[in-house]
Amino acid sequence: MPELPEVETTRRHLEPVLVGRVIEEAIVSHPRTARRNASAEELVTRLRGRRVEALRRHGKFLVGDLDEGWTLIAHLGMSGRFSFGSPEEEPPVHTHVLLHLDDGTVVRFTDPRTFGFVAVFDEDEMASSPLGRLGPDAWSDAFDASVLAESLAGRTAPIKALLLDQGPVAGLGNIYADEVLHRAKVHPLTPGRDIPMDRLEAMVTATREVLAEAIEAGGTTLDDLAYLLPDGRAGENLDRLRVYGRTGEPCVVCGTPIERIVVRARSTHFCPDCQH
DNA sequence: AACGATCCCTGTTGGC
DNA sequence: TGCCAACAGGGATCGT
Missing domain, CATH: 1.10.8.50 (Helicase, Ruva Protein; domain 3)
Structure with missing residues (x-):
């Protein structure tokens, strides 16, 4: 199951794919994956047109800094996994989120057990996000x-x-x-x-x-x-x-x-x- | 406030 | 061989 090393490995693979790109279209096909937002439709609206400025990690949470003050939060839960490919490829089974980027790449979030989630928060919502309750990251000097x-x-x-x-x-x-x-x-x-x-x-x-x-x-x-x-x-x-x-x-x-x-x-x- | 129990969810496994 | 209950677990929520 994904813990810090698996999330960090995922981050390192996704960073060069996502950072600097614009999400031209998003498809969210499982409401439970979007449960941290008001609805799947709201998540789609918030993702569309956003430029990814950085991809960070805190604990097991992936944190994407988006333009205009938005923040992408993703958690892999037990069975979540990111992958990427071309629009022509058939996504893996249990793929719940597709991000179509401005260079033609498609980033996919796949999660059979749906313990994971993808969300986009504004600055006010970030204050009460799951990140607020986390202690120091285990892979940082703040942990001693x-x-x-x-x-x-x-x-x-x-x-x-x-x-x-x-x-x-x-x-x-x-x-x-x-x-x-x-x-x-x-x-x-x-x-x-x-x-x-x-x-x-x-x-x-x-x-x-x-x-x-x-x-x-x-x-x-x-x-x-x-x-x-x-x-x-x-x-x-x-x-x-x-x-x-x-x-x-x-x-x-x-x-x-x-x-x-x-x-x-x-x-x-x-x-x-x-x-x- | 801290702690423990319960729930969510589905692919895999083990017992009969 | 085939069926089905049990199991796995991160984090939210709730009762004590």
């Missing part, structure tokens, strides 16, 4: 141990849940949260407020390492969930995962079998020996 310590102070929820919350840090999902906790040797059920400073520092370092590896590999494509890069290739990070999806396999550090528990209705993988 002192910031993390501040946001975890007094928090009794398990650290795994707090990492998924996007408040203390934005961009980690179920796969990379497990990977970070394993590398930092922190048990996923540890209450946030009980993690000592040296473990918080280890978590920040582990986050940078895990994300750097995953971005370099083009993200993680699981066997059963087909996240694909915009050019159709699979991400190559799966073999680098040390705990996620490895229940029962020996820990690469100590050999103890990896355990699986459920935290906040999310599968959670950890080494009971390394992570106390």
Whole structure:
């Protein structure tokens, strides 16, 4: 499923295609994908004629700066994916948004499970957008141990849940949260407020390492969930995962079998020996 | 305010 | 072999 590395990989592929282009026409064929706007028709109206000035990312959100003060927000959800091609090509099944650009390229948003969305907000709406509740981006210098310590102070929820919350840090999902906790040797059920400073520092370092590896590999494509890069290739990070999806396999550090528990209705993988 | 449960959605999987 | 329930999960929402 798309997390920060998959969204960043998507951003890097889309940036040269979108930035500087004008969206001449937009087609939105699934109302749920447009649910952050008043209607699919409103989203189409807001997209039409807009020039894309920049493509950024915060956490798992893609952020497109449009002209005249508009902002494009897209989230891949569980199964969302962007691709691009020519108008003559048949779009993939479950393609819900088409952006016809002024150079003839068509950008497509495809999302079988419709957990993702595409939206356009004005400046006032941006103030109350989903971005407002996000903590510092996990792949930025704004995320460090002192910031993390501040946001975890007094928090009794398990650290795994707090990492998924996007408040203390934005961009980690179920796969990379497990990977970070394993590398930092922190048990996923540890209450946030009980993690000592040296473990918080280890978590920040582990986050940078895990994300750097995953971005370099083009993200993680699981066997059963087909996240694909915009050019159709699979991400190559799966073999680098040390705990996620490895229940029962020996820990690469100590050999103890990896355990699986459920935290906040999310599968959670950890080494009971390394992570106390 | 913080936390936990529930819901949305559909392709894939596992059990019978 | 075929059918169907269970499962997967990011984020919003709601109750406590």
